[in-house]
Amino acid sequence: MPHNTPILSAKSISKRFGGICALEDISFDVERGQVVGLVGDNGAGKSTFISILMGVVTPDTGEIHFDGHRVRFKSPRDAREAGIEPVYQQSALADLMNLWRNFFLGREMVRRLGPFRLLDKKAMRQASMAIVKEIGVGLRSPEEGVRRLSGGERQAICIGRSMHFDAKLLLLDEPTAALSVRETRRVLRFAEERRDRGVSVIIVDHNIHHIYPIVDKFVVFDRGTKIAEINKCDVCAEDVIQAVASGKYECGQNSTTSDGEG
Amino acid sequence: MIRFLKRPETGAVASVLVIWTIFAILAPRFLSTANMGNVLTAAAEMGIIAVGVALLIISGEFDISVGSVYILAPTVMLKLTTVWSIPLWLAFLIALAVAACVGLLNAFLTLRFRFPSFIVTLATMLLISGIILAVTNGFVTSYMVKNTLFDVLTKRVGDFRVSTLWMLAIGGVIAFLLDNTRYGNSVYATGGSPEVARRLGINVLRVKMTNFVICSTLAGLAGCIGTARVFSVNPTAGFDLMFNAAAAAFIGGCLITGGRGSIVGTVLGAILLSSLSSGLIYAGASPYWYRAFVGGIILLAVLINFSFTRGFRRAT
Numbered sequence: 066m067p068h069n070t071p072i073l074s075a076k077s078i079s080k081r082f083g084g085i086c087a088l089e090d091i092s093f094d095v096e097r098g099q100v101v102g103l104v105g106d107n108g109a110g111k112s113t114f115i116s117i118l119m120g121v122v123t124p125d126t127g128e129i130h131f132d133g134h135r136v137r138f139k140s141p142r143d144a145r146e147a148g149i150e151p152v153y154q155q156s157a158l159a160d161l162m163n164l165w166r167n168f169f170l171g172r173e174m175v176r177r178l179g180p181f182r183l184l185d186k187k188a189m190r191q192a193s194m195a196i197v198k199e200i201g202v203g204l205r206s207p208e209e210g211v212r213r214l215s216g217g218e219r220q221a222i223c224i225g226r227s228m229h230f231d232a233k234l235l236l237l238d239e240p241t242a243a244l245s246v247r248e249t250r251r252v253l254r255f256a257e258e259r260r261d262r263g264v265s266v267i268i269v270d271h272n273i274h275h276i277y278p279i280v281d282k283f284v285v286f287d288r289g290t291k292i293a294e295i296n297k298c299d300v301c302a303e304d305v306i307q308a309v310a311s312g313k314y315e316c317g318q319n320s321t322t323s324d325g326e327g
Numbered sequence: 328m329i330r331f332l333k334r335p336e337t338g339a340v341a342s343v344l345v346i347w348t349i350f351a352i353l354a355p356r357f358l359s360t361a362n363m364g365n366v367l368t369a370a371a372e373m374g375i376i377a378v379g380v381a382l383l384i385i386s387g388e389f390d391i392s393v394g395s396v397y398i399l400a401p402t403v404m405l406k407l408t409t410v411w412s413i414p415l416w417l418a419f420l421i422a423l424a425v426a427a428c429v430g431l432l433n434a435f436l437t438l439r440f441r442f443p444s445f446i447v448t449l450a451t452m453l454l455i456s457g458i459i460l461a462v463t464n465g466f467v468t469s470y471m472v473k474n475t476l477f478d479v480l481t482k483r484v485g486d487f488r489v490s491t492l493w494m495l496a497i498g499g500v501i502a503f504l505l506d507n508t509r510y511g512n513s514v515y516a517t518g519g520s521p522e523v524a525r526r527l528g529i530n531v532l533r534v535k536m537t538n539f540v541i542c543s544t545l546a547g548l549a550g551c552i553g554t555a556r557v558f559s560v561n562p563t564a565g566f567d568l569m570f571n572a573a574a575a576a577f578i579g580g581c582l583i584t585g586g587r588g589s590i591v592g593t594v595l596g597a598i599l600l601s602s603l604s605s606g607l608i609y610a611g612a613s614p615y616w617y618r619a620f621v622g623g624i625i626l627l628a629v630l631i632n633f634s635f636t637r638g639f640r641r642a643t
Contacts, residue, residue, distance in 0.1 A: 171513070
């Protein structure tokens, strides 16, 4: 494995929906162990970009390189198998299903019985419960339903899931929306812990103040184009908010494009 | 204990016990093996359809056309044999394939164009039963020859019939698959939280399509079993069965919105409905009350199901 290359490298990604240009010529890198804040106003193209990384949408042109290889995700399954794990509040867990079924949904552990492959329930119960204990979500049994969990706990379970499957890149979509201050901090701390273990993170969020402390680099989208790529150490949160609000980023300051063709 | 009460089939188990107790007190002959044989024979044909319908409901779709497929498959089978002299076994297999194709058509129209399956299958039901009526002119098609296929499907053994075993076997296999395989897990997720399932890499459309096909094929099989029992098929029948099969699925704890339901409960639901129809006669009531009772029981089942979902909404 080439460990000096970026974990993710997007090269000239474009995507049109009908006549509307959702993304145009987007290029940027995510380094290993880096937390990237993908920000922009509504309709900037953040969701489309995330959908491309998740294999839900395929780009019209451009290339994605992940972990040193060019990838073409045809489905979310491909993306997850490559090591990209989604962390959502709303659409991450199936409400009517219990913990272990949720935890392994789409990637169940199986044991062979002659020609059949049956769910290895015992192993999945143990593995899911071990992780849940580690991250401190208050579920007493792997048979317990997940419907009472808060948005923060749901994301914690997703992050726990990414730990189990050893994901290399986490996609946090609006992780702090509608969360209490305490929960927000907890979710972001989990993300930080993953980062400290060399996992890369992309956070899409409106609240730049919330994510500012943990982000290493901001990538600002506006109406489908990348208008800025800023290392955090060069700016304060207000500058980023200004860029998002105005759709412009003045390069007069110390804007850097340390890793990409800006 | 609480976990048992929360299981989707609990309502069905309780209702069967209550109904049997009531009828046993009102008419002790209700529990005779002769009557139990009749109850299970009627339950088998309804139950095989209901199991397919329940599987489809759990994955979030619905099929009204099973009532017409129940007539279509045996009509195809008997017409191929009597008019075209195709061997009965082969005709049977072709009939099942035709039923499967109806499922594919339902799936295609529902999933490709994103039409609600309720409307699509309402249309295909009317289309199919209309075509059958037009082709047969409404006449019964008969095949009064003893043969091994019919014996395999529904041979009479004492007071009981082989078809009951078919229902138990099919119900058992599907219940086991739902609980113990990856496919089962993805069926529940597809029905309950399609968006979650899709984002986690489950091919939601393929799951639904598979279940449309299974549902329709089982309706065709049930039709062939019914025909094997009476050696004929009546093109004007089948409508009641469709409602009863859906009722059995709902009594069995299936949520119309998908994601939850029980195959065991559905089989019990079918047994409950056929017990009701024979029990009313044994108890001396007019059998015309049957429908009214089914209506009441469905409302009760829905009440139980919804109290479950409401409970969970309040908690979130």
